[in-house]
Amino acid sequence: MSLAPSERAPASGTATATATGTPAGRGTPRRTDRARPGRRRLLTRESVPYLLIMPAVLGFAIFKAYPIAASFWISLTTGNGDARQFTGLANYRRLLDDPLFWTALKNTALILVVQVPLMLGLALLVALGLNSTKVWLRPLWRLGVFVPSLTGLVAAGVMFSVILNRDAGLLNWVLSLFGVDRVNWLGSTFWARVGVVLVITWHYTGYNAVMYLAGLQGIPKELYEAAMVDGAGPIRRFVSITLPQLRPILLLTVVLSTIGTLQLFDEPYVLTGGGPDNATLTVTMYLYNNGFKYFDFGYASALAYALALIVSVLGILQVRLMGERR
Amino acid sequence: MSHQLSRRQILHLATATAAGLGLTACGGSGSGGTGGADDGADGDSGKITVWSWTTAAEALRGVVPSFERDNPGITVDVQDLGNPAIWDKITVGLASGGKGLADVMHIGVDYLPGYMEKFPQGLADLSKLGADRHKDAFVNGLWPTVIGKDRAVHALPWEVNPLGLFYRHDYFEKADVDPASIASWDDLIAAGPKIRAATGAQLLGLDKPGTTQDMDFFQNLMQLQGAFYFDAEGKVTLASDEAVQALTVIKRLNDAGLLADTAGQGTWKRLVGQGKLATVPYPAWAIEYLATKFPAQSGKWRVIQPPAAVPGGGRSAIVNSTFLTVSATSKRRKAAWRFVEYALTKPAEINRMFASGGVFPALKGAYADPKFSAPHPFYGGQKVLRSFVDSLESGAGATNFTGDYSRALKLASDAQSQVLIKGADPAEALKAAAKQLAQQTGRQQAA
Numbered sequence: 001m002s003l004a005p006s007e008r009a010p011a012s013g014t015a016t017a018t019a020t021g022t023p024a025g026r027g028t029p030r031r032t033d034r035a036r037p038g039r040r041r042l043l044t045r046e047s048v049p050y051l052l053i054m055p056a057v058l059g060f061a062i063f064k065a066y067p068i069a070a071s072f073w074i075s076l077t078t079g080n081g082d083a084r085q086f087t088g089l090a091n092y093r094r095l096l097d098d099p100l101f102w103t104a105l106k107n108t109a110l111i112l113v114v115q116v117p118l119m120l121g122l123a124l125l126v127a128l129g130l131n132s133t134k135v136w137l138r139p140l141w142r143l144g145v146f147v148p149s150l151t152g153l154v155a156a157g158v159m160f161s162v163i164l165n166r167d168a169g170l171l172n173w174v175l176s177l178f179g180v181d182r183v184n185w186l187g188s189t190f191w192a193r194v195g196v197v198l199v200i201t202w203h204y205t206g207y208n209a210v211m212y213l214a215g216l217q218g219i220p221k222e223l224y225e226a227a228m229v230d231g232a233g234p235i236r237r238f239v240s241i242t243l244p245q246l247r248p249i250l251l252l253t254v255v256l257s258t259i260g261t262l263q264l265f266d267e268p269y270v271l272t273g274g275g276p277d278n279a280t281l282t283v284t285m286y287l288y289n290n291g292f293k294y295f296d297f298g299y300a301s302a303l304a305y306a307l308a309l310i311v312s313v314l315g316i317l318q319v320r321l322m323g324e325r326r
Numbered sequence: 327m328s329h330q331l332s333r334r335q336i337l338h339l340a341t342a343t344a345a346g347l348g349l350t351a352c353g354g355s356g357s358g359g360t361g362g363a364d365d366g367a368d369g370d371s372g373k374i375t376v377w378s379w380t381t382a383a384e385a386l387r388g389v390v391p392s393f394e395r396d397n398p399g400i401t402v403d404v405q406d407l408g409n410p411a412i413w414d415k416i417t418v419g420l421a422s423g424g425k426g427l428a429d430v431m432h433i434g435v436d437y438l439p440g441y442m443e444k445f446p447q448g449l450a451d452l453s454k455l456g457a458d459r460h461k462d463a464f465v466n467g468l469w470p471t472v473i474g475k476d477r478a479v480h481a482l483p484w485e486v487n488p489l490g491l492f493y494r495h496d497y498f499e500k501a502d503v504d505p506a507s508i509a510s511w512d513d514l515i516a517a518g519p520k521i522r523a524a525t526g527a528q529l530l531g532l533d534k535p536g537t538t539q540d541m542d543f544f545q546n547l548m549q550l551q552g553a554f555y556f557d558a559e560g561k562v563t564l565a566s567d568e569a570v571q572a573l574t575v576i577k578r579l580n581d582a583g584l585l586a587d588t589a590g591q592g593t594w595k596r597l598v599g600q601g602k603l604a605t606v607p608y609p610a611w612a613i614e615y616l617a618t619k620f621p622a623q624s625g626k627w628r629v630i631q632p633p634a635a636v637p638g639g640g641r642s643a644i645v646n647s648t649f650l651t652v653s654a655t656s657k658r659r660k661a662a663w664r665f666v667e668y669a670l671t672k673p674a675e676i677n678r679m680f681a682s683g684g685v686f687p688a689l690k691g692a693y694a695d696p697k698f699s700a701p702h703p704f705y706g707g708q709k710v711l712r713s714f715v716d717s718l719e720s721g722a723g724a725t726n727f728t729g730d731y732s733r734a735l736k737l738a739s740d741a742q743s744q745v746l747i748k749g750a751d752p753a754e755a756l757k758a759a760a761k762q763l764a765q766q767t768g769r770q771q772a773a
Contacts, residue, residue: 186535187587273537273539276747
């Protein structure tokens with residue numbers, strides 16, 4: 001419960017006036033304080049929370065809200081340097097007729113549909129393993145699983161470009177031990193996509209596994225004990241207890257992974273440069289090319305807005321489909 | 327549960343993250359060019375910074391002591407930003423109205439026209455500082471590139487890379503192929519199987535999937551015919567007869583099994599090191615590069631003028647070039663210009679840089695130095711530098727890169743990959759690429 005200004009201890013000036021026994025001491029100072037808001041104290045129980053969030057709000061306004069608004073304006077214009085002409089929705093119309101945009105979108109969607117379920121399924125399996133008390137040296141395994149996500153994205157891309165090299169790569173050498181012919185990982189449209197999926201899965205599975213592990217450890221043991229008393233087997237316990245209890249974390253990882261995949265840039269940029277023949281070109285890579293290689297900022301901004309719209313729609317859909325029923 | 331995100335929070339998170347990442351990538355940049363030249367000043371003393379990369383930066387540092395001695399009051403800090411990082415840094419600086427840029431910037435021909443076109447206020451007008459008097463000091467084909475739409479000079483040429491064909495002399499001998507008989511790529515394609523049979527080496531390497539978009543070879547084959555992606559008026563010529571001929575040569579090399587795939591980190595270097603490539607159609611910078619990277623192959627390499635793309639056609643081409651520019655927002659434009667002029671128009675300085683960084687000079691006066699006629703031990707005593715100078719003097723034409731070069735490069739690279747990986751028809755692939763290039767840039771296609 002906060003105190004009204006009139007209920008607080010008087011400021012020192014008021015106290016002095018009262019002590020000297022001037023007419024002001026007959027209760028008037030309170031009204032005077034109310035009538036002069038400039039003398040209110042800055043730090044009150046109501047104002048402190050606002051002051052505390054002020055840096056974040058300012059940061060958001062300057063570094064997020066302003067670029068978002070400026071970018072929208074730029075997406076409606078075309079031109080060089082300062083000389084920008086308003087062209088309305090021309091950039092958005094151009095986007096609809098641009099085969100490379102649709103190729104990039106198709107590639108991104110393909111990676112999303114294949115990679116995210118694969119990675120999250122794998123992460124869940126890994127988390128279940130790491131959560132088991134029967135696993136020996138658990139901290140070591142957990143560390144091993146999480147370490148790839150600490151690797152820089154570009155470093156991961158460079159490393160895999162060496163591993164996936166057709167002639168001298170580690171992976172083809174390992175495959176050759178089993179009599180498998182050399183795979184042209186980065187030189188064929190199909191295998192290049194597989195290569196990108198491999199890198200992302202390697203990089204983010206551990207990250208998601210750690211999130212699931214935290215979720216698993218938050219499930220009360222009593223639920224399992226009660227289920228076992230009722231005769232539920234491991235699969236039944238997994239389906240009826242583990243999955244429902246993990247739903248908030250599952251939703252979080254699905255949404256975050258979806259956003260991450262839609263914004264995929266570093267790995268394919270380093271690994272394949274979007275090739276061969278645009279097989280691994282992603283929307284953000286195309287956005288980057290338009291902005292920073294072709295200096296076409298209006299079109300790049302339109303691409304950014306198109307991507308934001310797609311992410312929002314997918315996010316809403318996922319939350320509606322997977323979110324808790326109320 | 328307290329750790330659980332609400333539906334609303336997740337939606338906010340999703341939207342904010344997506345919008346944030348995508349838009350901050352572009353946000354603010356489009357309003358670029360604010361102020362431009364108005365923000366700079368013609369100070370002629372103080373500290374100037376210079377942005378370059380790797381060996382070129384090292385070479386520029388070599389000029390600093392004598393420059394500072396001859397120009398008291400000016401100090402120079404040469405910074406090596408690395409390539410390609412330097413392009414993002416310059417682009418972002420120009421897009422934000424020139425904030426944070428160095429006083430002097432080293433820029434390649436693949437970026438310079440784009441910067442001049444897209445950021446017309448970004449690079450200082452050097453004509454005002456007296457750059458025009460150096461017009462005839464540089465080799466043909468470079469001056470048109472430094473002129474902006476305002477007809478003013480915005481850069482001074484530093485490096486020029488004439489094309490040559492480096493070849494394994496020992497392989498040609500073993501296969502009984504006379505290098506003097508190689509006048510066109512037809513001749514080389516005919517000799518390729520003999521060389522391969524005798525040595526096991528393929529003729530040359532190319533990044534077939536186009537991971538690096540290294541289209542120099544395709545461009546060279548066009549430049550040898552006096553053509554490029556755009557004509558002198560800036561019209562799209564990516565589907566021209568010359569372009570189709572260039573891609574057809576590449577397809578024929580590939581179909582004959584003479585083209586090694588060099589995609590992937592370090593693959594080309596490994597193949598050359600293992601002696602699996604018989605020729606390297608590279609520009610002049612490769613002279614010292616080959617000599618220092620493959621010392622074990624000393625004496626085995628030679629250079630000839632590049633074979634013509636069509637029988638009887640031209641045999642000289644400028645692959646690319648680099649330039650020094652002054653930022654319009656520099657507070658010390660005069661001091662910066664003095665450094666540029668000092669470094670690039672004095673034969674002694676330019677040759678000092680050539681000796682330390684291997685940057686082949688564009689300044690004609692530099693070629694009088696005896697080193698350009700000296701035999702090179704790595705090339706069996708051949709006077710390799712002289713052959714490149716001769717190539718330049720035989721008249722390579724100007725190439726109009728335009729502000730849309732990067733987009734053209736991307737589409738040409740896609741077309742080449744389609745031909746090499748999917749067996750597409752060169753004419754069809756280029757026709758589609760040219761159509762898309764015209765559509766995306768608003769340029770007309772040449773008839």
